[in-house]
Amino acid sequence: MAPRHSEAETGIIGGSGLYDFSALEEPSEYRLSTPFGEPSDRIVVGGLRGRRVAFLSRHGRRHQHPPSAVPAAANIYAMKYLGVTEILSVSAVGSLRDELRPGELVVPDQLVDLTRGGRTSSFFSSGLVAHLPFADPYCPRLRRLVLDAVRTVPGTVSHDGGTYVCIEGPQFSTRAESGLYRSWGMDVIGMTAAPEAKLAREAGICLATIALVTDYDCWRQGEESVTADLVAEVMRRNVAAAKQAITSYVDTSPPARHCDCHDALAQAILSDPSAVPDADRRRVDLLAGRYLDEHQPARD
Numbered sequence: 001m002a003p004r005h006s007e008a009e010t011g012i013i014g015g016s017g018l019y020d021f022s023a024l025e026e027p028s029e030y031r032l033s034t035p036f037g038e039p040s041d042r043i044v045v046g047g048l049r050g051r052r053v054a055f056l057s058r059h060g061r062r063h064q065h066p067p068s069a070v071p072a073a074a075n076i077y078a079m080k081y082l083g084v085t086e087i088l089s090v091s092a093v094g095s096l097r098d099e100l101r102p103g104e105l106v107v108p109d110q111l112v113d114l115t116r117g118g119r120t121s122s123f124f125s126s127g128l129v130a131h132l133p134f135a136d137p138y139c140p141r142l143r144r145l146v147l148d149a150v151r152t153v154p155g156t157v158s159h160d161g162g163t164y165v166c167i168e169g170p171q172f173s174t175r176a177e178s179g180l181y182r183s184w185g186m187d188v189i190g191m192t193a194a195p196e197a198k199l200a201r202e203a204g205i206c207l208a209t210i211a212l213v214t215d216y217d218c219w220r221q222g223e224e225s226v227t228a229d230l231v232a233e234v235m236r237r238n239v240a241a242a243k244q245a246i247t248s249y250v251d252t253s254p255p256a257r258h259c260d261c262h263d264a265l266a267q268a269i270l271s272d273p274s275a276v277p278d279a280d281r282r283r284v285d286l287l288a289g290r291y292l293d294e295h296q297p298a299r300d
């Protein structure tokens with residue numbers, strides 16, 4: 001997929017209910033193919049308040065990819081290829097706490113991955129072994145800026161932090177599961193944050209999520225249990241707030257600058273670069289090439 005581009009600095013991944021971002025000026029469409037397959041849909045790159053922004057619909061514009069089959073590795077790779085250094089992702093989530101009400105926004109700071117292992121959650125496999133730090137799955141710097149932007153949206157209640165539990169889906173949870181996640185202290189529930197966050201960290205891209213609460217899952221007495229229709233309806237009514245928050249972020253945040261997330265791979269590679277097969281190296285050159293060139297394995 002050479003050569004690399006510097007088409008955009010900020011990426012937006014829109015989830016359920018956010019399938020386009022029509023505010024982008026002079027949009028161009030990119031249909032990319034990556035060593036990790038094809039992204040969910042075309043990527044639209046355009047201007048927003050003087051910044052270059054790339055938008056991708058996570059499930060595809062016709063919502064054709066279920067959570068387990070979202071090509072997250074291709075999506076993140078394609079963003080990296082376009083030059084993106086920070087991603088704002090938007091997700092519909094269920095609430096696991098009374099005080100997180102439908103229509104409100106949460107900017108999570110933690111993640112619990114309960115997906116079942118069938119999703120590609122790393123760019124690295126046999127031949128090239130890397131273990132990245134993931135204690136803070138969302139970029140603390142970007143999260144703070146996004147939170148400031150979310151707070152400027154009139155009439156919207158926002159919450160700073162929270163743990164997103166990512167289930168495999170596509171079915172929603174049983175009442176017993178919902179109660180279990182609550183007893184663990186989880187705050188919001190969805191099906192897509194993992195592996196997206198792991199892959200963004202491996203790609204050296206800052207990530208923050210705007211989670212839009214659509215329902216109370218199925219744990220709350222006297223409340224309608226979640227359905228896809230309910231999620232879609234609440235998203236229809238509130239997606240404008242997420243879009244406003246993104247525009248406000250672009251308006252008010254400093255231009256993208258260096259962040260530790262960008263170098264997360266620097267101390268993560270264990271394989272001896274001279275032993276990495278050429279095919280594996282080519283596959284991840286965009287993400288890891290410079291670290292492989294610099295890397296001295298810690299052995300005698």
Ligand SMILES: CSC[C@H]1O[C@H](OP(=O)(O)O)[C@H](O)[C@@H]1O
Nearest residue numbers: 015016067091092190191192231
């Ligand atoms: C349409 S209901 C369930 C669906 O919505 C959320 O998707 P996203 O995070 O992309 O907004 C949830 O994770 C499920 O994929």
Ligand SMILES: Nc1ncnc2[nH]cnc12
Nearest residue numbers: 092093094189190217226
């Ligand atoms: N209750 C819920 N469970 C999983 N994913 C969701 N997305 C929106 N609401 C959800």
